[in-house]
Amino acid sequence: xxxxxxxxxxxxxxxxxxxxxxxxxxxxxxxxxxxxxxxxxxxxxxxxxxxxxxxxxxxxxxxxxxxxxxxxxxxxxxxxxxxxxxxxxxxxxxxxxxxxxxxxxxxxxxxxxxxxxxxxxxxxxxxxxxxxxxxxxxxxxxxxxxxxxxxxxxxxxxxxxxxxxxxxxxxxxxxxxxxxxxxxxxxxxxxxxxxxxxxxxxxxxxxxxxxxxxxxxxxxxxxxxxxxxxxxxxxxxxxxxxxxxxxxxxxxxxxxxxxxxxxxxxxxxxxxxxxxxxxxxxxxxxxxxxxxxxxxxxxxxxxxxxxxxxxxxxxxxxxxxxxxxxxxxxxxxxxxxxxxxxxxxxxxxxxxxxxxxxxxxxxxxxxxxxxxxxxxxxxxxxxxxxxxxxxxxxxxxxxxxxxxxxxxxxxxxxxxxxxxxxxxxxxxxxxxxxxxxxxxxxxxxxxxxxxxxxxxxxxxxxxxxxxxxxxxxxxxxxxxxxxxxxxxxxxxxxxxxxxxxxxxxxxxxxxxxxxxxxxxxxxxxxxxxxxxxxxxxxxxxxxxxxxxxxxxxxxxxxxxxxxxxxxxxxxxxxxxxxxxxxxxxxxxxxxxxxxxxxxxxxxxxxxxxxxxxxxxxxxx
Amino acid sequence: xxxxxxxxxxxxxxxxxxxxxxxxxxxxxxxxxxxxxxxxxxxxxxxxxxxxxxxxxxxxxxxxxxxxxxxxxxxxxxxxxxxxxxxxxxxxxxxxxxxxxxxxxxxxxxxxxxxxxx
Numbered sequence: 001x002x003x004x005x006x007x008x009x010x011x012x013x014x015x016x017x018x019x020x021x022x023x024x025x026x027x028x029x030x031x032x033x034x035x036x037x038x039x040x041x042x043x044x045x046x047x048x049x050x051x052x053x054x055x056x057x058x059x060x061x062x063x064x065x066x067x068x069x070x071x072x073x074x075x076x077x078x079x080x081x082x083x084x085x086x087x088x089x090x091x092x093x094x095x096x097x098x099x100x101x102x103x104x105x106x107x108x109x110x111x112x113x114x115x116x117x118x119x120x121x122x123x124x125x126x127x128x129x130x131x132x133x134x135x136x137x138x139x140x141x142x143x144x145x146x147x148x149x150x151x152x153x154x155x156x157x158x159x160x161x162x163x164x165x166x167x168x169x170x171x172x173x174x175x176x177x178x179x180x181x182x183x184x185x186x187x188x189x190x191x192x193x194x195x196x197x198x199x200x201x202x203x204x205x206x207x208x209x210x211x212x213x214x215x216x217x218x219x220x221x222x223x224x225x226x227x228x229x230x231x232x233x234x235x236x237x238x239x240x241x242x243x244x245x246x247x248x249x250x251x252x253x254x255x256x257x258x259x260x261x262x263x264x265x266x267x268x269x270x271x272x273x274x275x276x277x278x279x280x281x282x283x284x285x286x287x288x289x290x291x292x293x294x295x296x297x298x299x300x301x302x303x304x305x306x307x308x309x310x311x312x313x314x315x316x317x318x319x320x321x322x323x324x325x326x327x328x329x330x331x332x333x334x335x336x337x338x339x340x341x342x343x344x345x346x347x348x349x350x351x352x353x354x355x356x357x358x359x360x361x362x363x364x365x366x367x368x369x370x371x372x373x374x375x376x377x378x379x380x381x382x383x384x385x386x387x388x389x390x391x392x393x394x395x396x397x398x399x400x401x402x403x404x405x406x407x408x409x410x411x412x413x414x415x416x417x418x419x420x421x422x423x424x425x426x427x428x429x430x431x432x433x434x435x436x437x438x439x440x441x442x443x444x445x446x447x448x449x450x451x452x453x454x455x456x457x458x459x460x461x462x463x464x465x466x467x468x469x470x471x472x473x474x475x476x477x478x479x480x481x482x483x484x485x486x487x488x489x490x491x492x493x494x495x496x497x498x499x500x501x502x503x504x505x506x507x508x509x510x511x512x513x514x515x516x517x518x519x520x521x522x523x524x525x526x527x528x529x530x531x532x533x534x535x536x537x538x539x540x541x542x543x544x545x546x547x548x549x550x551x552x553x554x555x556x557x558x559x560x561x562x563x564x565x566x567x568x569x570x571x572x573x574x575x576x577x578x579x580x581x582x583x584x585x586x587x588x589x590x591x592x593x594x595x596x597x598x599x600x601x602x603x604x605x606x607x608x609x610x611x612x613x614x615x616x617x618x619x620x
Numbered sequence: 621x622x623x624x625x626x627x628x629x630x631x632x633x634x635x636x637x638x639x640x641x642x643x644x645x646x647x648x649x650x651x652x653x654x655x656x657x658x659x660x661x662x663x664x665x666x667x668x669x670x671x672x673x674x675x676x677x678x679x680x681x682x683x684x685x686x687x688x689x690x691x692x693x694x695x696x697x698x699x700x701x702x703x704x705x706x707x708x709x710x711x712x713x714x715x716x717x718x719x720x721x722x723x724x725x726x727x728x729x730x731x732x733x734x735x736x737x738x
């Protein structure tokens with residue numbers, strides 16, 4: 001009956017040999033990651049496997065291999081995120097189930113399911129301070145008795161309770177399971193199988209059933225209903241709620257969701273974002289970092305130093321200090337142009353995530369996204385896509401159907417520029433009037449809506465409806481926001497730097513071999529005749545295959561008129577997604593999808609670009 | 621609008637008192653267009669309380685039970701976004717339910733809870 005012997009087909013990536021695994025499991029937003037940080041100390045390895053809300057984070061605590069899982073409300077296969085958490089949970093030697101003391105009614109469902117699955121665990125009763133201040137009392141001793149596993153009170157953000165948790169890890173054991181789940185029915189559901197898998201099969205988990213080659217059971221409703229009743233009963237015994245008014249957070253939440261106040265508030269937030277990211281950072285900060293520091297001091301300094309050693313025009317000089325030189329354009333681009341906006345963006349994301357506003361945006365956006373075949377939940381990958389399309393694409397795993405993942409992935413790959421690209425485009429657009437920047441974003445939004453509307457008509461299947469938990473609003477903790485921002489921005493910048501170097505090498509190779517000139521000639525009908533851009537624009541599109549922001553950067557040194565610049569920026573944005581996100585699309589959606597996406601995005605980019613060229617020429 | 625909020629404030633904590641909130645629908649909340657969908661979540665107005673009945677969607681039904689808004693649960697309607705989701709409150713939990721799903725969730729007035737109550 002051990003949970004260790006029989007999970008067939010679970011990804012090997014999650015188990016790592018000899019060390020016992022300690023898995024953190026819990027609902028979203030209960031502080032699992034904070035507990036993870038406490039247990040593992042400074043060593044945090046963010047594995048790239050699934051995206052932000054769907055990633056497995058690993059670390060070490062003593063002899064334990066510690067794994068953090070995506071937040072889930074139960075163990076099952078209702079979306080891909082859940083499937084990821086499920087596989088890790090099933091491989092656990094010890095589970096630390098983190099629960100939010102304020103929301104036991106919701107959180108204990110997972111706890112009791114873990115007990116029913118027969119997995120050894122300790123419950124970390126987190127946020128007891130918040131519960132107390134909200135008038136919620138939890139009888140820890142009684143909860144421990146009724147669950148049959150150690151329950152440790154914690155205030156993870158302050159580190160309190162950690163010692164007790166660590167001290168009691170050895171006491172981890174199986175909790176009191178539902179007595180009406182008979183051994184015989186488990187045996188019938190999965191002959192010879194272990195309890196966790198057998199129970200999941202009995203609960204109708206199609207994935208687990210398929211792994212064992214048996215039919216999925218049909219007792220989910222009955223088992224779930226009884227589990228819910230047990231939770232309600234437990235909560236009735238251990239929780240005392242003495243509060244008779246709504247907390248401040250709940251009142252603000254209501255203002256955020258009331259139609260008359262919620263939409264204006266969201267609009268105000270978007271406007272503030274535009275001012276901070278678009279004007280202060282992309283304008284003000286980048287003006288200093290790019291123009292003054294990098295172009296004003298750094299590049300002349302490098303050129304002078306390098307030309308003292310190497311002859312200007314030699315291959316090595318071009319490589320180091322030329323147009324796309326690794327000592328000139330590379331640092332200017334990475335540090336001067338992109339870094340400020342990427343940091344700004346991830347800071348905003350961290351604030352949105354930590355405050356709990358993101359799910360409320362999902363509720364507000366639900367109506368609009370329904371018209372595109374999505375539901376409000378899709379706002380989460382789409383917003384993450386504005387940071388990094390690769391990350392956004394991975395996060396489509398939280399969507400409820402294949403159809404929604406199909407549509408959201410396509411929308412992001414085609415019409416959502418990532419933060420690096422926005423930075424480059426903002427820097428370029430600063431050369432022309434603000435009207436062109438507005439036209440750029442207006443056109444992208446139009447393409448986004450049009451594409452979504454069309455996909456909603458043609459993609460087969462049925463989209464799911466929104467059903468989202470609105471977590472309590474909290475004031476983000478500075479330490480956490482800073483840590484999150486630096487981790488994400490660092491990871492992103494590393495990727496950008498890598499691809500930038502690879503791209504530079506590619507362009508240099510093409511240039512030196514003469515292939516670039518050939519491509520420029522061959523592409524001339526498209527670039528020169530159709531888009532009315534200089535022939536060198538082909539170089540930028542080749543760079544666009546590496547990264548779209550890199551492609552946009554290819555226009556930096558070209559002398560373009562304002563309308564040409566707009567055409568170039570719109571076309572390169574709609575053009576293929578970056579190489580990294582293509583790889584993720586391939587992995588997540590398959591090669592047919594990727595080929596369709598590439599064909600579609602290239603076709604759409606040149607179609608829209610060419611039409612725009614003509615409209616602009618008629619207008620001028 | 622602050623009046624609306626004030627009306628809403630006390631309600632989340634009226635659960636358990638057994639008020640028939642269906643009957644308390646204020647004049648300004650009563651909208652004719654929802655009359656045809658009475659009996660589903662869509663028929664709720666902000667401030668109303670109800671007991672969840674059957675949910676005609678396998679995945680949503682399971683998720684609702686996990687959230688504590690499954691069959692038999694007492695919930696109150698926090699707000700409704702125009703054309704968009706219905707926001708429910710159950711205990712200290714707030715959940716947004718999209719319009720399509722809301723139309724597939726039956727509700728009944730509190731006090732009338734019988735079958736399915738666990």
